[in-house]
Amino acid sequence: MKSEPDVFSIDDLMRSPGITEPWDGVRNYQARNMLRDEMKKGDLALFYHSSCEEPGIVGIMEIVKEGYPDSTAFNPKHKYYDPKSKADNPAWYRVDVKLKRKLNRTITLTELRDTKSLQNMKLMQRGNRLSVMPVTKKEWNIILSLENKKIM
DNA sequence: GCCAACGTTGGC
């Protein structure tokens, strides 16, 4: 799950009450489908910092509430307001995430690109812009094995 | 700031 740290960072999540926050503001249908249909309570997710100095994976989260309507879309004053989404037929969904732990260090995008066994990851695919995307168990294990392996 | 690669919009 991607977030721009200037908007919402792993440290913001650490400071949240109960280290839990709704992951809202996703306005892309493919990503919406994953939030609404795919992600289950107890699932784990990687927190990715995008559009920043050091893009990469910074933490592990747990889904603590499954997809439910993103009410920020209903509020005309909210920055995520979307008039197309109505309370009786919501277009956008969110999940609640809880921080499991912050990684010892950022596993950078460069490093992921340099890892041969991760070349098929969704994240690596050209022009990929999804803010929520699947990670296979195998990829997950490889990624986390990098955490304590090499210091860039 | 640039630009590639998408997604969305709207005229026809």
Added chain:
DNA sequence: GCCAACGTTGGC
């Protein structure tokens, strides 16, 4: 339904 124009994402 097509497709050009426009907007957005996100790495660099």
